[in-house]
Structure formats: C-alpha cells, structure tokens
Amino acid sequence: MLIPILALSKTNIYVFERVRPGAVSEGLSSPHRAAFKTRRLDSRRERPERGAGRREFRDQRTDGHGCRLVRSGTRGRTDTGADWCVRGPEDGRTRVQTGAFAAPLRDMKPLLLPCVALVLWLGLSSAGTGTGTGFRPGLNHEAGLSARRTYGRAARALPAAVEPDSTPMTVQASDLPTCLLCVCLTGSVYCEEVNPDMTTVPALPKETAYLYARFNKIKKIGTKDFADMLTLKRIDLTGNLISEIEDGAFSKLSLLEELSLAENRLVKLPMLPAKLTTFNANFNMLKTKGVKANAFKKLTKLSNLYLSDNQLEAVPFIPDNVRTLHLQNNNISEVNVNTFCRSNDTYYLRPKLTEIRLDGNPVLLSKHPDTFTCLNVLPVGRYR
The missing domain is CATH 3.80.10.10 (Ribonuclease Inhibitor)
Structure with a gap:
C-alpha cells in the first residue's frame, strides 16, 4: 500500500543523485555536508500548467550555517538541474556544486481513484475467499455451512457413474x-x-x-x-x-x-x-x-x-x-x-x-x- 500513501501526499518529492559522494569544497564544513544530506529544498513552487513550455528557474535558501543553498535548472513536467552551495560575499564567494536532481513525481492525484478501487476490490475478494460454495453476496457464515452440508448430502445420494462399455462397436x-x-x-x-x-x-x-x-x-x-x-x-x-x-x-x-x-x-x-x-x-x-x-x-x-x-x-x-x-x-x-x-x-x-x-x-x-x-x-x- 505504499503507492496509495504517496498518491495522497501534497508534497512534491525530489530525488537527488550525487555527482560524486563527498565532492564538496574544502571551505564547506562537515555540518554543511550533513545539512545537505538531511535537509530538502523548499518545494512550495506551483506546478506549471499542462502543455506549458519549459523555462529557467533559480531558487535559493540559507541553511543557517552561512551557506546559501541554490537550486537552478529547467522547469517543466519534470524539473531538472543542479544544487549549489554559495558562501561568502559577492566579490569573493565560493560556489560548490553539491549534486544534480530530477523531480519526476510531481503530482500523483490522478492515481487516487484507481487506488481506492483497488482497496475495495481486495476487501471484497478477501471477504469472499473460501471453499465449497465460494463467495456469494448476502450469504452469511451459517447459511454457507448449511448450503455446503446440503450439497454434500445431495452428492452422496447420486448413483455411481456407469462406466462406458469397452467393447469396440462394429x-x-x-x-x-x-x-x-x-x-x-x-x-x-x-x-x-x-x-x-x-x-x-x-x-x-x-x-x-x-x-x-x-x-x-x-x-x-x-x-x-x-x-x-x-x-x-x-x-x-x-x-x-x-x-x-x-x-x-x-x-x-x-x-x-x-x-x-x-x-x-x-x-x-x-x-x-x-x-x-x-x-x-x-x-x-x-x-x-x-x-x-x-x-x-x-x-x-x-x-x-x-x-x-x-x-x-x-x-x-x-x-x-x-x-x-x-x-x-x-x-x-x-x-x-x-x-x-x-x-x-x-x-x-x-x-x-x-x-x-x-x-x-x-x-x-x-x-x-x-x-x-x-x-x-x-x-x-x-x-x-
């Protein structure tokens, strides 16, 4: 049931792929690297309209350790680009690329109805699983047992099958x-x-x-x-x-x-x-x-x-x-x-x-x- 839970979430999920593990500037401290592993960029950007063209974007955020987290790339149905850490004044700032990203899972609301239908179907199937008479709507447990007993008595009352004559017919x-x-x-x-x-x-x-x-x-x-x-x-x-x-x-x-x-x-x-x-x-x-x-x-x-x-x-x-x-x-x-x-x-x-x-x-x-x-x-x- 992992997919339905993700479908109901309103938060856009970003998948990060590091260009090279640990490939950061010497000026980036260890707490900064930890922040990159644990924190996510603000993703409160609105999704562009369907059919809209791709356009450049640039977002930034300060992680609280003197490093501005900057995301730049191309926005469309799937956002792609790179993450940067910019540190220092404008004239002598240090810019380090910390990873590349892609965001394919932007909106999973269209899967809501199929997931609900799947849950209902699994519930009905589990309720009707059994032997003998099988699932029949409106038949409770006692009625099912009674029906199976009646079916068994009727089967025992049937005469034995007559075996076909093996003599070849001319x-x-x-x-x-x-x-x-x-x-x-x-x-x-x-x-x-x-x-x-x-x-x-x-x-x-x-x-x-x-x-x-x-x-x-x-x-x-x-x-x-x-x-x-x-x-x-x-x-x-x-x-x-x-x-x-x-x-x-x-x-x-x-x-x-x-x-x-x-x-x-x-x-x-x-x-x-x-x-x-x-x-x-x-x-x-x-x-x-x-x-x-x-x-x-x-x-x-x-x-x-x-x-x-x-x-x-x-x-x-x-x-x-x-x-x-x-x-x-x-x-x-x-x-x-x-x-x-x-x-x-x-x-x-x-x-x-x-x-x-x-x-x-x-x-x-x-x-x-x-x-x-x-x-x-x-x-x-x-x-x-």
Whole structure:
C-alpha cells in the first residue's frame, strides 16, 4: 500500500543523485555536508500548467550555517538541474556544486481513484475467499455451512457413474446412409473404396443415373438391388468380389447403356439389358459354358465388348453393331468361318468391326484364312 500513501501526499518529492559522494569544497564544513544530506529544498513552487513550455528557474535558501543553498535548472513536467552551495560575499564567494536532481513525481492525484478501487476490490475478494460454495453476496457464515452440508448430502445420494462399455462397436456400411459413405451429386453416386467395407449394393437416391461403386467388397448382386432404379444409365462395379449375379438383376433397367463388371470373380454372365452399348467383363473367371449362346444376341445396340483375361475356350456370338472386341488372354484354340462371317452368305460384310484382339490365345489364325473375308481388318493375334 505504499503507492496509495504517496498518491495522497501534497508534497512534491525530489530525488537527488550525487555527482560524486563527498565532492564538496574544502571551505564547506562537515555540518554543511550533513545539512545537505538531511535537509530538502523548499518545494512550495506551483506546478506549471499542462502543455506549458519549459523555462529557467533559480531558487535559493540559507541553511543557517552561512551557506546559501541554490537550486537552478529547467522547469517543466519534470524539473531538472543542479544544487549549489554559495558562501561568502559577492566579490569573493565560493560556489560548490553539491549534486544534480530530477523531480519526476510531481503530482500523483490522478492515481487516487484507481487506488481506492483497488482497496475495495481486495476487501471484497478477501471477504469472499473460501471453499465449497465460494463467495456469494448476502450469504452469511451459517447459511454457507448449511448450503455446503446440503450439497454434500445431495452428492452422496447420486448413483455411481456407469462406466462406458469397452467393447469396440462394429459399424456396417449398410447401417449408414448412402450419401454419408459416398459422394452424391446430381444424378451421380460415387462409392469408391468405402470405409467401413461395403459388401452389398447401397440404397441409391431416387433419379440416380450413374453409379460408381468400384474397389469395394461387394460379393453378390440380387434382383432387388436395382429393382426400383429405373433411371440408371451407367453402372460401374469394377474391382469388387462379385461371384454371383442373379438372373433378372438388370432386366428392369431399360435405360442402362454401360455396365462394367471387370476385375471380379464371375464364372457366368446374367441376362443383360437390351439397350446396352458397352459391356466390360475383363479379368474374371468366365468360361464358355458360363456364357449363354444368346447372351449378346439380342443386344442390337452393343458397340464395345470386353471379355479379355478370362477362361473362354471359344468366341461367343458377336452382334453386327460391335465395333471393338477384346478377347485376348483367354483359352480360345479354334475359330471358323461362322465366327465372324456367314458361310451361307458370301456377300456378308462387317464394316463396323474395326478392332479385334485375339492375342494371348493358343489359336493360330493363319490356319483359317477364310474366317476373316468379311472383315475390313485382320484380328490381332498369332499367325505363325
């Protein structure tokens, strides 16, 4: 509380800094030096107005030992200058500098209000210090004890907290909304590499036209998976574990144009929609007995057929509109005139079929030169 006491004082305080301890004239006696240590100059000078310029001043006082104490310097918000001891007559006086001074603490009245506020705040804080309920205005000591006892009884009456079950909870992809697992845009659903694992076809929003459910763990496609999705135009199920597709799973998809079942575990093909233009079943385990004779016969709009990297022993029936045919890396060992052309129609041509790949098969294409007479290009494969 030292600062508030100083703030209430009306006396200007001067701080003296001696230039050099004991640096006084030989003519200045020891009592005079003691007087300098114990006495202060008269400080009854008025403080200049705020904003006033600095001006020179000179004050003097006699210490009672024949020495006039003189203070001279510059006056402003902070007085600075030097203290002198002048002794003797005007013609032979001795002038000795006894120290330098500065007076920064001229007026501390503006600190009065903050100090009073600080004292009040400390008093209120000390009155409210305690444990349990803490400080509450208007609550006496007995009422506080009663409140703490009531709080303790209520706390003991509470039931013990139930510890959470440490058993990890398994979340299935089928239990979560599709658009939480996948990216749903206008007419498109992207479900690629879903975590947690997606093992079934997800429920799709209405009016979905494009479904991309690649690289998941879907194992089976049932007749109900796409029963109500009549707006689908493209389905991409590449990179799953599909080994079974029920007949009729795609039969109601009258608008379906592109279907990709590549990189799965299929051993047979289901019935395909009539308007299909692109079908991809690369990298499966298809065999000839798993592909029905009329599997592609009714697909009059089929343009791209990809059946590479399977286990086919023969070339299936190829519709007339097919432009691209990939059958590489199978077990095809024989082709004949009816494979691409018609033996009973020497004028039959297939100008649309511009890409045929039979490389990676054991068949030797040079042994059957009449097989490709209706084609504009020869198949890619082994000729010798």
